[in-house]
Amino acid sequence: xxxxxxxxxxxxxxxxxxxxxxxxxxxTPVLPVLLMQxxxxxxxxxxxxxxxxxxLAEGQLRxxxxxxHDGVFAFPHVVQDVLPWDSALDxxxxxxxxxxxxxxxxxxxxxxLEVPDPTSHPYLRHTLDAASELARRVGDEKLxxxxxxxxxxxxxxxxxxxxxxxxxxxPEFRNEYFQPLMQKMVDFTARWATAQIEAGCHIVVFxxxxxxxxxxxxxxxxxxxxxxxxxxxxxxxxALALEFVGHxxxxxxxxxxxxxxxxxxxxxxxxxxxxxxLGPAKALIGNINNLKLLRWEPERVQFEARRLIAEAGxxxxxxxxxxxxxWEVPYPAIEAMVLAATx
Amino acid sequence: xxKGGNEHIAPADLARRLHRHFSLAEDAATSCRALxxxxxxxxxxxxxxxxxxxxxxxxxxxxxxxDHVEEIVAGVTxxxxxxxxxxxxxxxxxxxxxxxxxxxxxxxxxxxxxxxxSDQVKLLALNARIEAARAGAAGAGFAVVAEEVNKLAGHSExxxxxxxxxxxxxxxxxxxxxxxxxxNRAALEExxxxxxxxxxxxxxxxxxxxxxxxxxxxVERLAGSQGHLQEALEQIQFHTGAVQQSAVxxxxxxxxxxxxxxxxxxxxxxxxxxxxxxxxxxxxxRMAQALGRDEPHVAKETLAAALAADLPPPDLLARLATAGAxxxxxxxxxxxxxxxxxxxxxxxxxxxxELEPLIREEHGNRGTVVMGNAWEDYHDLGRRVICIxxxxxxxxxxxxxxxxxxxxxxxxxxxxxxxxxxxxxxxLTTAKYIPRLKEALVRRGRDDIKVIVGGAPFLVDPRLRDKxxxxxxxxxxQDAVRLVENVYARVRGEGP
Numbered sequence: 001x002x003x004x005x006x007x008x009x010x011x012x013x014x015x016x017x018x019x020x021x022x023x024x025x026x027x028t029p030v031l032p033v034l035l036m037q038x039x040x041x042x043x044x045x046x047x048x049x050x051x052x053x054x055x056l057a058e059g060q061l062r063x064x065x066x067x068x069h070d071g072v073f074a075f076p077h078v079v080q081d082v083l084p085w086d087s088a089l090d091x092x093x094x095x096x097x098x099x100x101x102x103x104x105x106x107x108x109x110x111x112x113l114e115v116p117d118p119t120s121h122p123y124l125r126h127t128l129d130a131a132s133e134l135a136r137r138v139g140d141e142k143l144x145x146x147x148x149x150x151x152x153x154x155x156x157x158x159x160x161x162x163x164x165x166x167x168x169x170x171p172e173f174r175n176e177y178f179q180p181l182m183q184k185m186v187d188f189t190a191r192w193a194t195a196q197i198e199a200g201c202h203i204v205v206f207x208x209x210x211x212x213x214x215x216x217x218x219x220x221x222x223x224x225x226x227x228x229x230x231x232x233x234x235x236x237x238x239a240l241a242l243e244f245v246g247h248x249x250x251x252x253x254x255x256x257x258x259x260x261x262x263x264x265x266x267x268x269x270x271x272x273x274x275x276x277x278l279g280p281a282k283a284l285i286g287n288i289n290n291l292k293l294l295r296w297e298p299e300r301v302q303f304e305a306r307r308l309i310a311e312a313g314x315x316x317x318x319x320x321x322x323x324x325x326x327w328e329v330p331y332p333a334i335e336a337m338v339l340a341a342t343x
Numbered sequence: 344x345x346k347g348g349n350e351h352i353a354p355a356d357l358a359r360r361l362h363r364h365f366s367l368a369e370d371a372a373t374s375c376r377a378l379x380x381x382x383x384x385x386x387x388x389x390x391x392x393x394x395x396x397x398x399x400x401x402x403x404x405x406x407x408x409x410d411h412v413e414e415i416v417a418g419v420t421x422x423x424x425x426x427x428x429x430x431x432x433x434x435x436x437x438x439x440x441x442x443x444x445x446x447x448x449x450x451x452x453x454x455x456x457x458x459x460x461s462d463q464v465k466l467l468a469l470n471a472r473i474e475a476a477r478a479g480a481a482g483a484g485f486a487v488v489a490e491e492v493n494k495l496a497g498h499s500e501x502x503x504x505x506x507x508x509x510x511x512x513x514x515x516x517x518x519x520x521x522x523x524x525x526x527n528r529a530a531l532e533e534x535x536x537x538x539x540x541x542x543x544x545x546x547x548x549x550x551x552x553x554x555x556x557x558x559x560x561x562v563e564r565l566a567g568s569q570g571h572l573q574e575a576l577e578q579i580q581f582h583t584g585a586v587q588q589s590a591v592x593x594x595x596x597x598x599x600x601x602x603x604x605x606x607x608x609x610x611x612x613x614x615x616x617x618x619x620x621x622x623x624x625x626x627x628x629r630m631a632q633a634l635g636r637d638e639p640h641v642a643k644e645t646l647a648a649a650l651a652a653d654l655p656p657p658d659l660l661a662r663l664a665t666a667g668a669x670x671x672x673x674x675x676x677x678x679x680x681x682x683x684x685x686x687x688x689x690x691x692x693x694x695x696x697e698l699e700p701l702i703r704e705e706h707g708n709r710g711t712v713v714m715g716n717a718w719e720d721y722h723d724l725g726r727r728v729i730c731i732x733x734x735x736x737x738x739x740x741x742x743x744x745x746x747x748x749x750x751x752x753x754x755x756x757x758x759x760x761x762x763x764x765x766x767x768x769x770x771l772t773t774a775k776y777i778p779r780l781k782e783a784l785v786r787r788g789r790d791d792i793k794v795i796v797g798g799a800p801f802l803v804d805p806r807l808r809d810k811x812x813x814x815x816x817x818x819x820x821q822d823a824v825r826l827v828e829n830v831y832a833r834v835r836g837e838g839p
Contacts, residue, residue, distance in 0.1 A: 090719045095771055098719045160721050160745065165685050215681045291800075326771060 012070035013202075016143040020203075020239075020261050020283045022315035029070040029317045030341035031143070031285065032334050033324040034063050035077055036096060041066065046327065047091035050076055053123060056130035061137065066331075067338050070317075071143030074131035074201050078323070081149045081192065082157050083123050084116035094327045104159035107167065110177045115184045118192035128199040135200025143203065146196030150208035150242075151185035151232045152225045164210070168224050182228045190235035197238030205241045205264060206232070207322060212246030212266075221251050226258075233259050241285060244269075245322040252277035266321040267292075271312040283315040288337060290320040293329045298336035305340030358604040358620075401559045409552045414825060415545045422600075423538050430535070444514065457503050534603045541596055622654055623662050630666035630694070637686040639693065646694050656701040663694055664735040684728055691731040699734070709737040710831040711761035715747030720773035725797055729765060729823045736824045749780040756792050763830050765823065768798040774811065781812040795826045 007026040010018065016029045038059020039049035049055060053076045060072040077096040079089060088100035104110060118124050134144050149157065155164045167173045167181070193204040209215065211225040233240060242255065243264035252274055255263070262283035265274055271284060278284075288304060296304070305318060318341045325334065609620040626649045633642035649659055670687065714730050730742045741759055743751060752764050768774035777796055784792050793814040801807050801816045808816045814830075817823035 092719075092775070094775060098770065098773060099721060100719065102721065157721075161681075162685065162727065165682050169682060169686065213680055217680050217682055220680075220682055328771075 011141045013139075013141050013143055016070050016317060017202075019315055019317050022280060022283060024314065028309045028341045029143075030338050031071045031145075031317050031319045032067065032069055032337050033073065033290070033320055033322070034060075034067070034069075034334070035073055035075075035324040036327045037063055037325070037334075046093055046095070050089075050091055050097055053080075053126040053130060056127065057133040057137070060130075060134060064138065064142065067334060068342065069338050071145055072134050072138060073145050073147065074134050074196065074199070075127050075147040076130075078147050078149045078207050079157070080123055080127060081118075081154060081189075084118050084121040084188075085113075085158055086116075087158065096324070099157050102158065102160055104155070104163070107163075107173055107177045110181045110184075113181075113184055115187045118188060119195050124192070128195060131196055131199035131201050139200055139202070144201045146193065146199075146201035146204035148189050148193045148196070148204060148206050150206040150211065150229065151182065151189040152228045153208050153210040153245075154185050154189060155181060156210055161210075161215075165215075168216075168220060178224065182224075182231075186228060186231045186235060190232050193232075193236045193240065194238060197236075201238070203239040203241055203261060204236070205243050207243045207245050209245035209322075211251070212244035212248055213250040214244075214246030218250060218254075222254060226251075226254060229255075229258060241283075243285075243322045249273060249277065256281075262315075262317070264319065264322055271308060271316070275313060275315075280315075283317060284312060285317040285319045286321050288318075288320045290322070290325050290329075293320065293333045293337075294326060296333060298332045301333050301336035302340045305337050309341065358601070358608045405552065405555045405559050409556060410825075412545070412548045412552045416549055419538065419541050419545045423542065534600055534607065538600065541600065544592055544596065619654060619658075622649065622652055623658050626654065626659060627662040627666045627669075630663055631669045634666060634670035634687050634690055637683060637690075639686070639690050642690045642694060646697060650697070650701075656698050660695075660698050660735060660737070663691070663698070664732070667691060667732060667735060688727050688731055691728075691735065695731060695734050708739050710763070710827065710834070711739045711741065711759050712763045712765055712827055713741045713743065713752055713756045713759065713761045714765040714767070715743035715752055716745045717766050717768035717773040717776045718748050719746050719776075720768045720770060720798075721745050725769070726765070726767035729767065729797060729817065732824055733765075733827060736828070738827060749776060749783055752780060753783055753787065753789075753792075757787075757789070762791065762834055763793050763795060763827050765795050765797070765817075765827075768796065768800065770798075771800045774798060774800045774807065777811045777813060793826075793830045795823060797823065 007024045010026045012029065015025050015027070016031070018025045019029050036046055036049075038056065039046050041062035042049065042055055042059050044055065049059065056074070056076050060074070063069075064072055079097050079099060082099050082103075083089065085103050087103050089097040090100040091097050104113065119128065131144065131146060138144070155167075159167075167177055189206065193206060196204050208225075208229065211221060211229060213221070216225060229242070240260045241262040241264060242258065242260045244251075244266060245264075246266055247268045248263070248265055249269040252263075252269075256277075256279050260282065262285050263274070263278065265271070265284055265286040267287050267289040269287065271287065274284060287308065288301070293301065309316065309318060318337065320337070605620050605624065609617045612619065626645060629645040630642055633639070633645065646659070650656070667687075712733055714726055714733075716726055726742070730740045733740050739759075741755055741761065743755060752766070755761070756764050764780065766777055766780065768777065774796070777794065781790075781794055784790050784794070794812075795815040795817055796808070796811070796813040797817040801813075807813075815822075815826040817826055
């Protein structure tokens with residue numbers, strides 16, 4: 001905030017909330033998206049950590065102790081969102097779980113699909129318990145972040161990308177099945193995001209990879225994705241952050257009026273151009289390339305992070321682009337990101 | 344037509360080969376452009392001290408460039424050989440034509456001699472009749488003989504006339520054929536000239552990329568002493584510029600060459616069939632447009648019209664592949680969203696579904712490839728596009744779909760005698776199954792079956808290829824085709 005009055009020291013939560021309001025901050029808040037690393041802190045394997053989400057809060061708190069960043073993540077991974085739909089997860093030693101089963105095999109299945117109650121699934125209940133615990137233990141000082149898969153992206157995890165994009169693209173399928181499907185997705189995701197807010201999260205990030213310009217064109221965004229996102233935002237009670245998990249720049253001007261507090265942006269979307277298209281009302285979270293952290297030396301991480309801080313105006317929360325920081329990223333790279341903001 | 348051990352090369356085959364070389368050269372130019380942007384980025388971030396990242400990237404791009412270059416040099420050399428064989432074939436044919444013309448001329452001389460003899464016989468017969476009249480009854484027998492001689496002379500004259508007419512038409516036909524080959528030879532000479540330029544340009548690229556590789560090595564050595572890094576990077580930029588200077592004219596020249604090869608092909612066809620070449624070019628252009636603009640109805644109509652016009656299905660397939668390659672390489676194609684690739688895939692699939700049954704027997708099988716997404720990977724876009732492109736290139740593709748176990752990939756490859764397994768993986772967590780696939784192949788003594796991989800993790804971190812033991816990484820569908828072609832060229836004993 002060069003040229004402004006010095007800002008008194010803030011707690012992490014004050015700092016992040018000020019940034020979300022695009023107000024002056026004592027330093028740039030920093031929020032590396034650390035999900036899997038909780039397992040390392042607890043000395044557990046990833047499958048153990050992820051099959052027993054009861055340890056989630058403990059893992060996040062230990063990460064906070066280690067890195068001293070400004071918030072915690074109250075969800076183990078977003079792939080958990082498929083579980084209430086009678087899907088399954090496959091667990092891995094060195095990465096987040098992946099979807100183990102497609103539940104919509106024929107378009108006709110959409111009509112019979114019943115929207116599950118996210119809070120009734122044991123796995124997701126554990127997640128809500130972790131959110132409550134994190135809110136209770138550090139929620140007054142640190143940002144507690146929830147996460148869901150957005151309504152336009154969740155179908156790809158239930159039926160596959162090709163099947164969903166064919167549905168969106170081909171009139172013979174779209175006319176009959178698109179609206180019923182989206183209605184069910186919005187109902188579920190809004191309910192799940194609201195549940196996380198009610199459990200104590202300050203903000204919920206909704207991951208919308210399929211809405212990004214990496215996946216769809218502008219006409220599809222405007223005609224199919226955006227109305228869905230608007231319904232989801234309107235139906236969710238609480239603060240939201242949109243994450244394109246891909247190239248978002250071409251659509252930034254179209255989400256100017258979407259009622260979200262912040263956007264997580266990808267490395268491909270330069271901060272200054274994003275800001276110009278988005279206007280001055282939303283915070284930007286990002287946008288160190290999470291995969292490059294695998295091979296960047298700490299000096300390079302610091303250089304890139306400091307460059308971002310210098311170039312971005314008010315309303316930056318320094319972070320990585322989505323989804324989260326890979327398991328193999330060395331700790332010095334993560335420390336370098338935090339140090340760039342704190343020193 | 345075979346002479347001196349030269350392989351007979353049909354003009355159509357030559358034109359097809361040149362189309363392929365054109366694709367390769369365009370790839371090289373694209374690589375050079377990518378390299379330039381990487382180097383620009385490297386220069387910008389040199390101060391950051393991220394040497395490992397910079398040199399990793401440079402290494403990767405330089406290696407890819409070198410691969411392209413090797414392909415081009417091989418392609419150009421093969422074109423040169425094809426052209427030489429064709430040239431020899433034409434020369435041989437021309438010799439035969441000359442010999443025929445000489446023989447024709449000799450026959451004409453003979454015919455003229457026969458005509459002269461005939462005239463003499465006629466004169467003799469006339470004299471004989473006069474003498475017989477003078478001799479009166481005593482000469483009656485002689486008159487009969489003279490009459491017969493006269494008839495014989497008349498018959499000889501008719502035969503001679505017929506032979507002359509026939510020889511005239513043969514000579515005219517030979518002259519026409521000779522003119523046609525004159526036309527061909529002119530096109531051939533131009534093409535050979537263009538190929539010489541190509542060879543020079545390709546050699547320039549080869550030298551440039553070798554130099555680039557050396558400089559990358561220098562950068563790695565210099566990474567420890569920052570002072571020289573900037574200078575080294577500037578050198579890279581200089582050499583990259585030089586590489587691009589070679590690649591750009593290469594592409595331009597090849598375009599001309601391809602056009603000339605088409606002309607030559609057309610000239611070698613009977614007049615009533617020459618439209619085929621023009622129609623194929625139009626087919627390619629319209630399909631490229633349909634792909635670029637996502638117009639499935641245009642593609643459908645274009646293919647239907649081409650088949651109705653009896654254009655050869657193997658040529659349509661080749662042109663479809665070229666149209667696809669052009670669409671893939673069009674500026675901004677990489678920035679297009681995935682949904683556009685899906686639309687293209689649908690266009691391709693529809694066209695291939697129509698063409699495949701028509702060409703299966705004629706086209707033959709260039710090899711078999713088993714494709715699948717890694718176990719637990721459910722992202723099928725990349726795999727689908729690769730499958731289609733491989734099919735369009737003439738390979739039999741066995742697509743096992745999403746989330747395929749290594750055992751299934753191996754069993755299928757063994758059963759179907761495939762030498763390549765292609766695995767697509769969008770996630771790092773699912774890509775981890777790839778090394779196990781390689782290990783399993785080695786355990787079964789079948790490390791001759793190559794594993795090529797594609798997907799986001801390999802694009803972002805080039806070191807994964809070596810780490811996972813993959814035999815190749817396909818960045819684009821054309822990359823995948825090239826990798827598969829390399830494998831099968833080695834299987835056929837043609838490759839390095």
